[in-house]
Amino acid sequence: MQIKVIDPRLNDWGLPAYQTAGAAAVDLFACIDAPLAIVPQSPAVLVPSGIALSFGDFSFAALVLPRSGAGHKRGLVMGNSVGLIDPDYTGQIMISVWNRNGPGTDPLLIEPGERIAQMIFVPVVRPEFQVVAEFSEQTARGAGGFGSTGA
Numbered sequence: 236m237q238i239k240v241i242d243p244r245l246n247d248w249g250l251p252a253y254q255t256a257g258a259a260a261v262d263l264f265a266c267i268d269a270p271l272a273i274v275p276q277s278p279a280v281l282v283p284s285g286i287a288l289s290f291g292d293f294s295f296a297a298l299v300l301p302r303s304g305a306g307h308k309r310g311l312v313m314g315n316s317v318g319l320i321d322p323d324y325t326g327q328i329m330i331s332v333w334n335r336n337g338p339g340t341d342p343l344l345i346e347p348g349e350r351i352a353q354m355i356f357v358p359v360v361r362p363e364f365q366v367v368a369e370f371s372e373q374t375a376r377g378a379g380g381f382g383s384t385g386a
């Protein structure tokens with residue numbers, strides 16, 4: 236996979252990297268010029284990551300997720316829950332951030348160079364669809380939806 240550094244400050248802050256031997260995702264940095272206050276419950280804000288990727292392989296994609304500590308401890312989550320980076324997208328990766336804390340609480344402050352999200356790579360399966368009047372196989376659950384299994 237090729238990475239293009241769009242914001243040269245990443246050369247000092249660090250490129251996305253796995254922080255431990257067992258880490259599943261790499262951290263993404265807030266490539267902003269000044270501290271950014273995210274007001275609770277206000278619309279999501281796009282923050283540049285300073286990088287673009289060329290996957291070179293359409294069999295996997297990337298997901299942008301909140302960092303666990305930032306989401307749980309601070310209330311900084313993704314404005315779109317999960318960001319999907321398609322393997323044919325080669326522009327700068329943007330991070331949608333949202334302050335989930337309640338109205339009246341203090342804004343969250345994001346500092347330039349702060350690690351605010353993480354990106355994990357996942358395989359992509361693209362089945363071909365076959366239109367049918369009835370399914371050829373049945374399951375025990377069938378069309379049972381929310382709560383149909385008893386809980």
